[in-house]
Structures are given as C-alpha cells and as structure tokens.
Amino acid sequence: MKNQERRLIRRLILIIFGILVAMWFFLWPLNSYIETPGTADALKSYVTIKKHPDKWKGSYMLTSVYLQRARPVTYLWAKFMNPLATIESAEDVTGGQSDKTYDKVQNFYMQSAINQAISVAYKAAGQQYTKKYLGIYVLEVQKNSKFKKKIKVGDTITKVDGHHFNTAAGYQKYIAKQGVGHRLSVTYTHNGKTKTVTEPLVKLSTGKAGIGIILTDNVKVTTDIPVKVDPGEIGGPSGGLMFALQIYQQISGKDLRHGQQIAGTGTIAADGSVGEIGGIDKKVVAAHKAGATIFFAPYVKPTKELLKYEEQHMTNYQLAKKTAKKYAPNMKVVPVTSFQDAVDYLNEHAK
Numbered sequence: 001m002k003n004q005e006r007r008l009i010r011r012l013i014l015i016i017f018g019i020l021v022a023m024w025f026f027l028w029p030l031n032s033y034i035e036t037p038g039t040a041d042a043l044k045s046y047v048t049i050k051k052h053p054d055k056w057k058g059s060y061m062l063t064s065v066y067l068q069r070a071r072p073v074t075y076l077w078a079k080f081m082n083p084l085a086t087i088e089s090a091e092d093v094t095g096g097q098s099d100k101t102y103d104k105v106q107n108f109y110m111q112s113a114i115n116q117a118i119s120v121a122y123k124a125a126g127q128q129y130t131k132k133y134l135g136i137y138v139l140e141v142q143k144n145s146k147f148k149k150k151i152k153v154g155d156t157i158t159k160v161d162g163h164h165f166n167t168a169a170g171y172q173k174y175i176a177k178q179g180v181g182h183r184l185s186v187t188y189t190h191n192g193k194t195k196t197v198t199e200p201l202v203k204l205s206t207g208k209a210g211i212g213i214i215l216t217d218n219v220k221v222t223t224d225i226p227v228k229v230d231p232g233e234i235g236g237p238s239g240g241l242m243f244a245l246q247i248y249q250q251i252s253g254k255d256l257r258h259g260q261q262i263a264g265t266g267t268i269a270a271d272g273s274v275g276e277i278g279g280i281d282k283k284v285v286a287a288h289k290a291g292a293t294i295f296f297a298p299y300v301k302p303t304k305e306l307l308k309y310e311e312q313h314m315t316n317y318q319l320a321k322k323t324a325k326k327y328a329p330n331m332k333v334v335p336v337t338s339f340q341d342a343v344d345y346l347n348e349h350a351k
Contacts, residue, residue, distance in 0.1 A: 024072065025073050026071060026073050028071060030070040030071060032075065032087050032090060033068065033069060033070060033088050033090060034075070034078045035065050035066070035087075036065065036084060037065065037084055037283070037285040037289070038283070039066075039286055040061040040062070040064075040263050040286045040287045040290035041062050042061060043059065043060045043242060043243065046062065046230055046231060046232070047250060049226070049250045049251055052225065054246070054250050056249070056255045056259075058258065060242050060262050060264075061242065061262065061263035061264075061290060062231075062239045062243070063238075063264070063283035064238075065282045066282075070087065075087065101154070106236050107235050109237040110231050110235045110236055110239065112217075112237065113237040113238070113240035113267065115220065116268045117240050117241075117243035117247055118221050119131060119221050120270070120272045120339050121247035121248035121251060122251060124248055124252070124340075125252035127223065128225075129223045130223075131219055131220070132219065132220045132222070133167065134156055134220055135158040135164070135171075135218055136168055136171055136213075137216050137217065137218035138153055138155045141153065141212065141213050145213060146200050147186065147199050148212070151186065155190045156218045157186055158189060159185075159186070159187035160175060160187075161174075161184060162185065175201065175210055179209050180201055180203045181201060181209075183199065183201075184198065186198070186199075227247060237267045238267060238283075240274075241264055241296060241342065242265070244268050245339070248339075248343070256346040256347065256350075257346070258346075258350050260294060261293055263287030263292035264294075264295055265277050265296070272338045273337060274299075274341070274342075276298045276315070277316065280297060280323075281319050281322075281323040284320050284324050285328070288331055292331060293330065294334060295328075295331055295332070295333050296334050297316050297334065297336070298317065298336065299317045299337050300316070302318060317333070317335045320333045321333050
C-alpha cells in the first residue's frame with residue numbers, strides 16, 4: 001500500500017511539474033517583443049468629412065505591424081520558424097516605460113499624425129484650418145528631474161513662470177536662460193485638470209539647464225469643414241502620409257486613386273515632408289495580402305553614415321523594395337519625400 005501511495009505521489013508531482021512547465025512555456029512573458037506583419041485597412045471607414053463622403057472606387061490603406069509580448073513558445077516560433085518575424089528587446093520597444101505609458105505615448109503620436117495630416121490636406125485643397133499650440137507634451141520624465149513626482153508622461157506643459165510660448169523652442173530657450181538650480185514654476189494639465197508645481201532646474205547632458213523631460217509639441221487643428229478621424233486601436237505616427245491622402249481626396253473632391261488599392265506608410269510634418277518609420281518590411285507584406293498594387297515608401301538618401309543606424313542597414317525604401325521583390329513582385333514600391341510627391345505620382349500614373 002505504501003509503495004502504491006509513493007507511486008501516486010510521484011505521479012502527481014510529475015503531473016504538477018509538467019503543468020507548471022507547460023504554463024511557463026506558453027504563458028510566461030519574456031523581456032522581449034515579437035513584431036510581425038499586421039493589417040492593411042481601408043481608410044475610407046476611418047475618415048468622416050461633413051458633406052464630403054468617399055464615393056470613389058479603390059482605397060487608401062493604413063498599414064500596421066502586430067506587436068506582441070514574447071512567450072517562450074512564440075519566441076522559438078519567431079526565432080526559427082517565421083522569417084517575417086523579428087524579436088526586439090522591451091527596452092528598444094518601450095524605452096523602459098510601462099505598457100500603459102507606452103500605449104499613451106503611441107496614442108498621442110497617432111493623434112499628432114492625424115492633426116498634421118488634416119492641416120497638410122486642407123492646405124493642399126485650399127480649405128480653411130487653424131492651428132493652436134497647446135504646449136509641450138511630455139513623452140518621458142528623466143530620473144534626475146526634480147519634477148518627476150508631479151509631472152507624468154501624457155501631461156502637457158502650458159506655462160513656465162507664467163509665460164506661454166508658441167513653440168517648444170521658445171520654452172527651451174527661456175528655461176536654459178534661468179540656469180541650473182532656478183526654481184521654475186510649471187503650469188501643466190493632467191487628465192484635463194490644470195496644476196502648478198515649482199522645483200529647481202537640473203543640468204542636462206547638453207550642459208544647459210532644463211526640467212529633465214523628453215518632449216514634443218502638442219498642437220490642436222480645427223477646420224471650417226468638420227472632419228473626424230478615428231484610428232481605432234492603431235497607434236504611432238506612421239499613418240500620417242496615408243491619412244493626408246485620404247483626407248485630401250475627400251475634401252478636394254479629386255479622385256487620385258482611379259479604382260486602385262494604394263497602401264503606404266510614413267510620418268507627415270507640417271510642411272508635408274514624409275519621414276521614415278519602423279517595420280516597413282512587415283507593412284509591405286500586409287499591404288500585399290490586402291491586395292495593394294502601389295506602396296508609398298519614405299525616401300532618404302542612403303549615405304554610409306545613415307545606413308549604420310537604419311533597420312537591417314537599409315533605408316525604408318531599400319528595405320521595402322527588397323521585401324516586395326521577394327513577397328510581392330507585382331506591387332509597385334514608390335519612393336516619396338513629401339505628400340506632394342505622392343499626389344504627383346498618382347496624377348501622372350492615373351489609369
């Protein structure tokens with residue numbers, strides 16, 4: 001009887017151990033992320049402009065990547081079984097931020113890209129719009145900042161020592177003049193509430209005085225003709241170019257698509273220039289699967305110095321071309337440096 005009990009106990013221990021190993025293998029989160037091709041979604045369902053519907057055939061597509069926390073099983077799958085998957089460290093992806101904070105920043109980047117796309121498209125169409133500079137959006141609070149207990153990622157700084165400026169450079173210039181140790185009064189909004197905190201400035205890596213934050217501009221765009229853009233769950237700044245094309249076609253009433261399925265990616269700046277993004281190889285594959293025949297890729301001159309820091313040591317355009325050649329040979333990859341480049345291409349290659 002005792003031997004049977006011992007065997008039963010050993011068997012139970014082995015079963016429990018096996019369950020724990022399986023749970024670890026399938027569920028334990030690693031300090032890495034896996035990036036794979038995402039989706040290419042038609043933008044006509046994202047953009048609503050009063051009395052300016054998208055009535056034309058074809059579509060502009062917003063491409064994305066799928067980013068997921070790695071588990072042991074998915075890590076091995078990405079490492080050895082999926083040539084389109086890449087593994088990135090959590091530090092490289094989130095910059096050490098929590099998932100919640102990272103999502104908040106990505107959502108801001110998307111909203112900022114939408115605002116820029118609206119202003120670029122409305123300007124190109126000769127329609128009225130206004131920009132209001134709200135202040136400095138906080139992307140990160142550095143460890144040495146004396147403001148870190150009060151100011152958080154996602155807050156917007158609206159005044160320093162009672163002064164509001166219309167550019168981030170204006171704020172930075174004023175702050176640098178005050179000197180390290182100056183007790184700066186900062187007015188900011190947090191979750192819609194206005195607050196003020198006073199703390200001493202610290203010495204930045206540049207040697208100048210500063211608050212100790214990584215920042216970007218927070219700008220609100222309003223238009224005479226109402227426009228609503230809902231990006232859903234997609235975040236980041238890379239949809240700027242394609243949003244601008246979609247909004248421009250609707251607000252101008254000019255059909256640039258001519259029934260074609262057009263995908264692409266790239267940030268958009270106030271002057272219409274298009275910037276590089278990450279994961280363009282995955283976005284090309286996603287666009288191909290969705291039926292795109294044209295793909296707009298940001299173009300920069302491939303200098304030796306630049307290629308040291310580029311993803312896979314290729315520019316966005318080079319990597320897109322290489323990927324299309326292998327996975328989407330019938331898709332035309334078009335290099336663009338600006339919104340106007342994309343418009344010109346579509347005008348010149350109308351079917």
